[in-house]
Amino acid sequence: MLRYLAVRLSSMLVVLFAVSIGLFALVLAAPGDPATTMLSPEELGNSQEYIEQRRHELGLDRPVPLQYVAWAGRVVQGDLGTSFVNQNRPVAQLLLERLGPTLELMLTAMTLSVILALVLGVTAAARKNKPADYLISTSTMLVMSVPAFFLGMLAIYVFAFRLRWLPSSGMASPSDGGLIDLLKHLVLPAGILAIHGCASLIRYVRTGLLEELNADYVRTAVAKGASPMRARMHALRNSLLPLITLLMMNVPELLGGAVILETLFSWPGMGQLTLAAIGNQDIPLIVGFGLIVTILVLFSNLLADLLYRLADPRVRLR
Template identity: 45%
Template sequence: MRTLRYALRRLLVGALMLLALSMVVFVLLRLTPGDPVDAYVNPSSPLSPQDLLNLRASLGLDRPLPVQYLIWLREALQGDLGYASSGNGDPVLPLVLSRVGPTLLLMAVGLSIAVLAGMSAGVLGAVRRNGAADLSLSVLALAGISAPSFLLALIGLYVFAVRLGWAPSGGMETPGEPFSLPDLLRHLILPACLLSIGHGALVMRYTRGAMLEVLDADYVRTARAKGVREVAVIGLHALRNALLPVVTLIGSTIGLAVGGAVFIESVFNWPGMGLLLVTAVRARDYPVIMGATLVVGACVLLANILTDLIYVVIDPRIEVA
């Protein structure tokens, strides 16, 4: 029951944070240079001053900024995020939701690779502390943390797609061919691996640090003194108790993964939320920017809430306040 109350309280806090996020983004978009009406006007067919005034009034842009936000919020709570001002003028909500799946797929595979590779490397580095493997992995982790996502994407595209031809250069499927799982995996593996590099390096560093602290604990030395096999000592005793800070990191890096996905999707033309946001910013499509930001913020907040709840599963000693 306490866990349920905690989850409901975290959902309430998340909803308030999402409301604050929408306010900030709405105000920042209105403060950007230019006129939002320009996105609705065809440059080859300019409107008269009176037509511009009528268009502004029909869009509600002639009202005070707080009133504009409240109108948008009222419609958003009813599931209406407006219509895109660019392209075919499609409804924003179906347009955004159609891009959520590809982004979640890319992030899920990328973060899974990062967690598996990072935790394995972290455990190996802690067990072989100050050895050749530990030093090599530490250097690679430092390089992975330092390299920007857009640079990794460009280098990976050039080396593995252009020069070596090991992977497609972009898209989610081969044009003109029916959908198939092997074809999807061919397009997915390279951007997912590139997305995982920075996060895997962070997971490796945190896992190594947590494991080093746990391996020096008294209960680990006691288990070894009792003759428990080293694999069991590391897997059952040390790793489980070192997971909590790693889970904290994984939950906090989901937001960073969204930022990395923007660059990865733009470089590889992956049809997800990142590519949609970049396209909307270029076209000054304010309704799409607002809708996409709202959906991304909701996904990140939900992921953080789930991370908090996983703490209790990993370590039953934690009491929900």
């Protein structure tokens, strides 16, 4: 196990290094000049020498390889640089402030999506080729074909504007800010993200459970006197192994959906901050966000392997 973890962590460092180079090159290759983007209209009216001075202060006048080496040297020491726009605040501080709300949204959505996938997937498998199965299958296909932002706008219109049951934006009300208020604000973005993310999981749970129920060991167990319920529970456990991998592979999709829904619902997470950074060409903040996302994805893949081993002791980690 320790050897496996050492090899995986080493490979993760290599991937992180390659991703950092790609992110840095792509951001610098984007059209526009960050030095002019962050200047006010009055400052833009100054001479070209003033703009060149600003570029020199930001280190944008140096060759790209030298800029990357200087940036990577700071990253190794835990310094992601300073934001060009957000009052020159450290990028790590900005992202850590927004990481909590993003993880809260993602983990809530992930938990809800697993619960929905298990309940609806098992229901569809137990009622194969019956109205409930057709209804669940049709609904999942419909949800998968509709973008998350459209479902979000529809939910805002119905539950916030028409019914007035839930708030339409933010993370807390200025007059409240308690746990109940937080949950009310969390329902819509986390619910939409969970519904959109569980559609494909439902299909895997249904298909996997049907395959396991038709396996020889289930028939043999029932023939030897095992109760049908016990045999189904054992089949369900075996059918969930691919679900673990699929769930962790959906982390990038969850992050992408979270970025969109954070903007739509004004949720104060990393996605909303990064979209503003992209508009302002805030290079350190954009690259820092990319690194955080890469680390989350890499560790989610590692966690998937460990959970797979925990769920099935026969699996060997190599």
